[in-house]
Amino acid sequence: MSFDAIRLEEKQQAFAELREVKTIFAERGWFPGTSGNLSIRTGEFSPDQFAFAITSSGKDKSVHTPSDYLLVDQNGKPMEATGLKPSAETLIHCEIYRATGCGAIFHVHTVFNNLVSELYGEHGSVPVDGVELIKAFNIWEEEAQIEIPILPNYADIPSIAKLVKGAIVPRIPGILLRKHGIYAWGANAFEAKRHLEAFEFLFEYAYRLALLKK
Numbered sequence: 001m002s003f004d005a006i007r008l009e010e011k012q013q014a015f016a017e018l019r020e021v022k023t024i025f026a027e028r029g030w031f032p033g034t035s036g037n038l039s040i041r042t043g044e045f046s047p048d049q050f051a052f053a054i055t056s057s058g059k060d061k062s063v064h065t066p067s068d069y070l071l072v073d074q075n076g077k078p079m080e081a082t083g084l085k086p087s088a089e090t091l092i093h094c095e096i097y098r099a100t101g102c103g104a105i106f107h108v109h110t111v112f113n114n115l116v117s118e119l120y121g122e123h124g125s126v127p128v129d130g131v132e133l134i135k136a137f138n139i140w141e142e143e144a145q146i147e148i149p150i151l152p153n154y155a156d157i158p159s160i161a162k163l164v165k166g167a168i169v170p171r172i173p174g175i176l177l178r179k180h181g182i183y184a185w186g187a188n189a190f191e192a193k194r195h196l197e198a199f200e201f202l203f204e205y206a207y208r209l210a211l212l213k214k
């Protein structure tokens with residue numbers, strides 16, 4: 001796919017949406033120490049050919065600069081000549097898009113997502129039992145039980161990317177990396193944000209519940 005295949009307006013719209021979400025999450029303190037990355041898919045989608053706008057690597061995500069985002073292809077390669085480096089975790093985004101066909105992916109490091117990923121690390125998933133907010137994932141049955149998958153946090157990102165497809169649970173729009181953070185996705189930025197907020201609520205709940213039960 002060439003850069004020409006993505007209309008300028010589509011690129012600008014994706015960058016503007018990323019900026020909006022980035023501002024909101026930054027105000028919540030969800031990007032400590034330059035952590036976190038955000039992406040929104042743009043243009044046509046097929047599992048072997050797609051493109052998305054993603055945050056550049058290592059930026060302070062609480063400020064806005066002209067070099068905050070770039071467009072990459074399905075392999076995570078920049079689609080235009082640029083000195084910007086895509087997020088170090090771009091390959092994980094590629095695998096989530098390929099496996100789910102989603103439209104946006106948001107990744108944040110928070111204390112609660114790190115705590116529960118360690119608390120349930122050996123179990124391999126975070127159990128959540130009958131909490132109302134799972135309706136944010138469109139799970140409507142009464143007292144539903146869900147398990148939010150956890151992957152190991154290898155230093156080698158391609159090794160994590162290889163595990164993504166097998167770890168995805170169809171009705172759960174997110175994956176935790178152990179002692180690292182959450183990847184949450186949705187059909188578009190609105191849905192990915194709703195999912196991420198629900199995950200963060202559930203992680204704090206799971207952590208506090210585990211303490212209460214001690």
Ligand SMILES: CSC[C@@H](O)[C@@H](O)C(=O)COP(=O)(O)O
Pocket residue numbers: 033034035036037055056057058059086087088089107
């Ligand atoms: C600065 S610690 C966090 C990073 O190692 C990484 O996990 C992260 O989320 C941000 O990386 P980035 O390359 O800026 O997208």
Ligand SMILES: [Zn+2]
Pocket residue numbers: 035036037089107109180181
């Ligand atoms: Zn990260």
